[in-house]
Amino acid sequence: MNFPKVAIIIINWNGWKDTIECLESLYQINYPQYDVILIDNNSEDLSLEKIKKYCEGKIKVESEFFNYNDNNKPISVFELRSSELELTEIQRIDNHVSPNTRLTLIKNDENYGFAEGNNIGIKYVIESLNSDYILLLNNDTVVDKDFLSELLNVAESDDAIGFIGPKVYIYDNQDTLQVAGGSEVDLTHGEVNEIAYHYKDNGKYDYYFEPDFIGGTCILGKRKVIEKIGLLDSEYFMYWEDADWCFRARKNGYKCAYSFKSKIWHKYGASSGTPFKMYYFTRNRIYFMKKNIKSLQFIQFSLFLAAVTLYKSSYQLIRLRDLKMSNAYLKGFINGLKISYNSKNI
Numbered sequence: 623m624n625f626p627k628v629a630i631i632i633i634n635w636n637g638w639k640d641t642i643e644c645l646e647s648l649y650q651i652n653y654p655q656y657d658v659i660l661i662d663n664n665s666e667d668l669s670l671e672k673i674k675k676y677c678e679g680k681i682k683v684e685s686e687f688f689n690y691n692d693n694n695k696p697i698s699v700f701e702l703r704s705s706e707l708e709l710t711e712i713q714r715i716d717n718h719v720s721p722n723t724r725l726t727l728i729k730n731d732e733n734y735g736f737a738e739g740n741n742i743g744i745k746y747v748i749e750s751l752n753s754d755y756i757l758l759l760n761n762d763t764v765v766d767k768d769f770l771s772e773l774l775n776v777a778e779s780d781d782a783i784g785f786i787g788p789k790v791y792i793y794d795n796q797d798t799l800q801v802a803g804g805s806e807v808d809l810t811h812g813e814v815n816e817i818a819y820h821y822k823d824n825g826k827y828d829y830y831f832e833p834d835f836i837g838g839t840c841i842l843g844k845r846k847v848i849e850k851i852g853l854l855d856s857e858y859f860m861y862w863e864d865a866d867w868c869f870r871a872r873k874n875g876y877k878c879a880y881s882f883k884s885k886i887w888h889k890y891g892a893s894s895g896t897p898f899k900m901y902y903f904t905r906n907r908i909y910f911m912k913k914n915i916k917s918l919q920f921i922q923f924s925l926f927l928a929a930v931t932l933y934k935s936s937y938q939l940i941r942l943r944d945l946k947m948s949n950a951y952l953k954g955f956i957n958g959l960k961i962s963y964n965s966k967n968i
Contacts, residue, residue: 625655626754626774628842631743632761633661635733638669640762640889642676646683648759649694649722653770657751659726659743661704663733670729674699677725686796687764687887698724704742705731707749735859736838744853748845757842762889764793765840772884773842776830784847784876785868787836788884789827792820799823800890803880804833807865812911812923814865817880828882835868836878839888843867847876857965861899862906869914897950904931904954905961912962924959931955 630648634641641660648658662670675681679695698719707728728742740758747753755777757770769788777786787803802818816837818827836842841864851870854863868878911923931951939948 625653626778627752628653628656628755628757628770628774629659629743629747629751629753630656630757630759630770631659631661631740631747632759633663633736633739633743634665634669634673634761635663635739636665636667636669637761638665638667638672638676641669641673642681643683643685644759644761644763644765645673645676645725646685646690647688647764649697650688650691650767651722651765651770652767653774654721656721656770657724657726657747657753658721659728659746661728661739661743662730663735663739664730670727673727685764694720694723696723700724700726702726702728702746703731704728707742707746734856737854737858737860737863738856741853741856744848748849754845755842756845756848757840758838759886760839760888762793763840764887766885769840769884769886770842773881775883776879776881777842777844780879782875782877783879784844784851784871784874785836785878786842786881786884787833787878788840788886789823789880789882790837790839790890791823791885791887793887793889796887797823799827800839800888801837802827802882803831804836804868804878805865807834807869809911809915810919810923811926812907830882831880832877833880834878835865838864840886841867843871847871847874850874851876857909857961858906859902860906861903862910866910866913897946900947901950901954901957904951905958908955908958909962909965920962927955 632644672681677697677699682690744756747756773786773788777783789802790800792798792800799818799821801816805817806815817833851874855866912920935948935951938944
């Protein structure tokens with residue numbers, strides 16, 4: 623039986639506890655052809671030390687989702703620095719080592735964010751690995767043993783499918799969905815609607831459909847599609863880059879698909895609502911819209927968002943006494959307009 627080869631890219635930034643739980647779940651999946659590439663975005667904690675100890679078998683992962691496996695330890699770690707990736711002679715994965723006993727660790731010299739951090743991994747995969755698919759996976763997830771097989775069953779069913787997403791449950795509420803596959807985008811107001819958001823799973827979403835885009839929590843892409851449409855737009859840093867990627871695929875004739883038999887669990891919402899994240903969400907919302915709607919529509923949208931931003935910023939300042947959050951909305955709006963007109967769109 624032919625098994626397409628998959629490269630799984632995970633970004634770690636000061637989150638080693640989440641990362642090793644994610645890795646342990648990956649190393650127990652029922653799929654024979656995959657490589658795990660871990661990108662460390664210049665963590666400032668003990669992430670690298672702890673992840674290596676996990677690979678040595680010195681840290682046992684406890685989880686409600688699986689039993690820890692001693693049999694595949696130690697895991698061979700192939701270390702690289704992102705600055706070395708363009709060199710002709712670099713350490714490569716030993717393909718004689720089974721997938722569940724090897725890890726490629728790429729260390730960045732700064733925090734490049736979600737978009738460029740993943741791009742470093744994607745470029746490495748394209749240049750160095752013979753992978754048919756590339757999977758981006760959040761480090762704060764746990765995967766079902768059949769999640770990858772089910773994603774590929776859908777991916778292989780139609781050449782027009784570019785990106786595929788699973789059923790994503792909330793980690794702390796295991797039968798409640800965060801999203802069924804992906805999201806829909808309102809191109810009038812620049813708003814995102816996660817399909818089945820916080821919906822108790824009773825089988826209602828157990829059918830195939832094609833969302834507007836697949837979220838970056840877990841997105842499987844065909845390598846040939848990625849080579850055609852390009853990498854993630856690093857201008858985003860974080861938020862909206864997944865929607866942008868899928869929309870570029872759609873403009874090139876590819877579609878997104880939902881694999882309802884593929885299941886993962888996500889530690890959703892633990893750090894949402896911070897000024898840092900609200901800044902990027904507001905900023906990138908504008909940038910995304912500039913790239914995907916006509917000029918007149920963008921002017922109308924900008925006026926709408928200006929009113930919304932002013933209201934939210936004022937509310938944060940006057941009612942909640944939160945100056946940082948108030949400024950996050952305002953700066954996000956202003957800088958969103960700046961990059962929309964100054965950046966070279968991908």
